Amino acid sequence: MNVYEGSLVATGLKAAVVVARFNSLITEQLLEGAADALRRHGVKDADVDVFRCPGTFELPALLRRVAASGRYDMAIALGAVIRGGTPHFEYVAAETTKGVAQVSMEAGCAVAMGILTCDTMEQALERAGVKAGNKGAEAAAAAIEQANVLREAGKLPPARRVE
Template identity: 40%
Template sequence: MATQLKSLSDFSHTTIPSASPYRFAIVTAQWNADITGALYQGAYELLVKQGASPENIISVTVPGSFELTSGADMILNNKKVDAVICLGCVIKGDTPHFEYICSAVAHGITNVGLKYNIPAIFGVLTTNNQEQALERAGGKHGNKGEEAAATAILMADLQRSLC
């Protein structure tokens, strides 16, 4: 596998604009908290590094990844933000629960973004085991929270450029 030894959180191929003109929300699942907490830290730190004011970052938690869609919907219905970042982690088990949750969350996040015409970013790890999740939450494959934050900035900037 080509990504086995590579950090996937490499932004050298793109320029990430300043986040200073934008407001963001980060919705983080509490389930698998050690992993989602690392994703949150990566996202938050990248937003601030790129110029977002901490006062322009709304942070909320929801019980699990399934609730990310509802959390994002509540934020977009009640707050003025330029993008919402949804962070979670679903680890495959022995039942089809994994497939149902992953599918519902992916569709739900897409739909909530389309409903409000505001970028809703899918920052949910869908891994086979805990080790893979840790590798993507600040381990050898980078931090998918950072990638989600970079995507949020790029999409907020695209949205503004089209207005």
């Protein structure tokens, strides 16, 4: 049995971080967590580009452009959608999730989602580093692992066909 897994060694990898400005109290903490995780795993600051978009709904369009550029081994999506008193939350959360998933299937690089969908600001703050770890850091670690396993999968020879 051959098992392929991505490592968390990121030396030499290039990363793009696409972050929404809306709910910046949260998204800036996610960005700090992602940057710290990338650094700790070996990515040089010069090999990380940060792209900002207005809000989480706009994030997948920018993520698609960045991931399709061919310049990065990984692209990390960071945003925060917090429930309010209208159905707006459901629409934004659902469409953003679908958009990021679609980009991840089409991209030539690893794509990780660090987008919070929380009921309250307190929940979002907890997930952005106050109590329950930092979901930006977790997304960065997932992107590193995925980038490495995708690289290994790209080295596999074509399957032999039995006729």
